[in-house]
Amino acid sequence: MTEDQRIDTVSSTHDAGAQPSIEHAASSAAEQSSSSVPTIEMRHVDKHFGDLHVLRDINLRVEKGEVLVVIGPSGSGKSTLIRTINRLETIDSGEILLEGKTLPLEGKELAALRSEVGMVFQSFNLFAHKTILENVTMGPIQVLGMPKKEAEEKAMELLKRVGVAEQAAKVPAQLSGGQQQRVAIARSLAMNPKAMLFDEPTSALDPEMINEVLEVMVELAQGGMTMIVVTHEMNFARRVANRVIFMADGQIVEEDTPANFFDNPKTDRARDFLDSIKGH
Amino acid sequence: MSANVTSMRDVLYEAPGPKMRRRIIIGTVISLIVVLIGLALIIRQFYVTGQLAPRYWELFLKPTTWAFLGRGFLGTIQVAVTAGAIALVLGMVLMLGRISKIAPLRVVSRIIIDFFRGVPSLLLIYFFFLVIPKYGIRMPSFWMLTLPVAFAASGVLAEVFRAGVNAVPKGQTEAAMSIGMTDGKIMSKIVLPQALKIVIPSLVSQLVVVVKDTTVAYVVSYPDLMQNARVLITNYDVLVSMYFVIAIIYILVNFGINQLSIWMARRSGTRIITRNTEDPI
């Protein structure tokens, strides 16, 4: 499937007339809060894997309600970047702040922080031994101490919202990839996160399932969720991203609005990369 | 014995295709024939050496013989079940220590595990029987047998559990971390339930080892099946026939344990994907 086809499928399923106003709402939300504390901030972050310098002096601000798309070649450090934000990876130096507060290093404080930042993985990572419903209630019950009944009601609501409510009693292996990824999103949402991180959420999916997941993400973005999304889905980026950052060799090489970035990339590296993913 | 082998195969591998099924049938027939020939040879040898003489076998017609062996059997079961239970708990504790974030705890657990695994259980039993009483600690023979058998098994079980934990994909832990679960909850709610399902067959093989380990009870004169059989052997001079009978009993017990594992694996609905390579059987 080519990039153009994908743009068509996504935009055609949505009311085209509603688009500009939503984009406007999102960007004005970002502008309004730009004076206040950013939801996520990274300052001079460096990280090595052994000799490999995977993150080089990363500086980044993501405002409340903003959608940031991260793009870049394989091995450029995109996954590492977002994994440092909920400390699935440690950093060597620099600082990461959530709503102005430094990330706790360990223990209960760190766990509490992680519960406030949702994370959606490329490989879904649903709890294999639990039903779909239990996957979504796990966090609220075990972390927030919510009563089971209340957690289940809320979980069913979320499952309905992502369109997999009928699957609630099944186990993950019985669902398609697209359904599993939507459950994974619901599982994150059940924690009422302040921000959500997505690491190539659609790249493990068969083409026909990509859109059902992107739909859910578009709705989330339009609902004002603060999001950092590693993805090569340009149509998605164009529609909902406020900003795109382009990474290469552990550095942020370019940062711009989606329209500017995709239509007029400033660096040769970005241009070459865009040519390579736009298809042959 | 051949039934034992095929049932283990049932647990360890996925359902075979038609070709494989034919090969299994042929294999089963051949091994049955071999077993029958073996049995015939044994009986012939018994006959030749006069072991079939009634005086070696009439003992088994007396209810008192079976009552005595039955008491021994109960003794074996008591030791095996108690040792198995202790080994499961201790093995779990040792494994949790072995993967703990606290380095000294890790080192200590590792040393204990390697010690229990490395030392032959008979040596551990002698230690409990000969060394510990020297320090004034008196212990009933039940515990002098049960504890060393349990300790030896716990070392292996700790490694079995650890293999299971390592077999749970890392993404499961990361997903649990990302919703804010603490380490303890991640282990108890996410990792261990999946790890245990994976290692059920290895756990069962280890239970078989525990049953076999109890047969050295004579060292501490604990009246288990083997010890009681030995008493009868010396009193009635029935060596071959008695060993023949109790060997069959042990085989049946371990066959039962294997059947149990099949039932458990079916019930937990898992495909068994790993096999403990250090399985000492």
Ligand SMILES: Nc1ncnc2c1ncn2[C@@H]1O[C@H](COP(=O)(O)OP(=O)(O)OP(=O)(O)O)[C@@H](O)[C@H]1O
């Ligand atoms: N745990 C690790 N140990 C050692 N090196 C690692 C580890 N994780 C990632 N790396 C290396 O760090 C670099 C950046 O990896 P990262 O996964 O962040 O890249 P990426 O941009 O997400 O790539 P992709 O598009 O392939 O997902 C790569 O060279 C990778 O091989």
Ligand SMILES: [Mg+2]
């Ligand atoms: Mg990646």
